[in-house]
Amino acid sequence: MSYSVQSEIPKVLQQLFPQLSEPALKAEIAQVGQVFMYQAGQVVMDYGSYIKMVPLIIKGSVRVTRADQREGREIILYFLQPGETCSMAFNACMIPKKSEIRTETIEDTTIIGIPVDKVSEWVNRYQSWKNFIMSSYDSKMVELVRALDSVAFESMDHRLQKYLLARKKTAKNAVIQTTHQEIANDLNASREAISRLLKKLELAGKVVLKRHQIEILDTLVT
DNA sequence: ACATTAAGTGATT
DNA sequence: AATCACTTAATGT
Numbered sequence: 482m483s484y485s486v487q488s489e490i491p492k493v494l495q496q497l498f499p500q501l502s503e504p505a506l507k508a509e510i511a512q513v514g515q516v517f518m519y520q521a522g523q524v525v526m527d528y529g530s531y532i533k534m535v536p537l538i539i540k541g542s543v544r545v546t547r548a549d550q551r552e553g554r555e556i557i558l559y560f561l562q563p564g565e566t567c568s569m570a571f572n573a574c575m576i577p578k579k580s581e582i583r584t585e586t587i588e589d590t591t592i593i594g595i596p597v598d599k600v601s602e603w604v605n606r607y608q609s610w611k612n613f614i615m616s617s618y619d620s621k622m623v624e625l626v627r628a629l630d631s632v633a634f635e636s637m638d639h640r641l642q643k644y645l646l647a648r649k650k651t652a653k654n655a656v657i658q659t660t661h662q663e664i665a666n667d668l669n670a671s672r673e674a675i676s677r678l679l680k681k682l683e684l685a686g687k688v689v690l691k692r693h694q695i696e697i698l699d700t701l702v703t
Numbered sequence: 704a705c706a707t708t709a710a711g712t713g714a715t716t
Numbered sequence: 717a718a719t720c721a722c723t724t725a726a727t728g729t
Contacts (some may be wrong), residue, residue, distance in 0.1 A: 637717075660709065671718055676710060691728055692709065704729105711724070716717105 541590025
């Protein structure tokens with residue numbers, strides 16, 4: 482209902498990024514920040530593109546993935562939600578370089594783009610900005626390490642369940658809109674394997690399967 | 704009604 | 717667990 486236009490930046494900052502406390506910082510964000518809106522499923526940044534903005538997510542959700550050259554094989558690094566920012570983008574603004582990752586929207590998403598030169602400038606000028614950058618870097622790093630040992634040590638079965646719970650959380654809805662193929666791509670598995678595991682979960686009374694959607698019941702817990 | 708796309712199955716490696 | 721080769725079911729035109 483709220484269209485996050487330029488003039489609403491101060492209000493949105495207050496709500497979603499309360500840790501950015503300095504009034505002067507907020508004023509600068511409102512001044513140089515640019516609001517962008519993306520539709521669901523849009524690729525915001527792709528491998529090899531130059532990063533010129535660091536996004537503050539204010540609405541929707543975004544998926545950050547990494548693939549190894551050969552197309553069609555990618556793995557999820559983490560999801561971004563309102564109140565968060567893309568940590569991978571920080572690297573790139575200290576040292577200008579091409580993106581190592583792909584970010585695409587899962588839902589209709591709105592962001593405030595902060596020009597990279599401002600991002601590094603503010604680190605020196607505003608304590609709360611520095612803390613914000615550092616702590617989001619830290620929390621994504623933790624997620625990343627978890628994702629890594631999930632791949633290394635957990636069964637596909639367990640990974641799928643965690644994935645479903647994560648999707649449920651970002652969708653804020655027990656019913657997620659997806660296909661088995663999409664999940665298979667996200668988890669680096671074959672579609673058939675995912676279908677079979679989902680079938681098992683359905684038989685176990687943990688999910689309800691329909692075409693293009695999966696309902697995740699409360700009985701599914703990790 | 705027909706075509707297209709998603710999902711289910713069994714066999715093979 | 718991947719791949720193949722189908723089959724079956726759901727949806728769009």
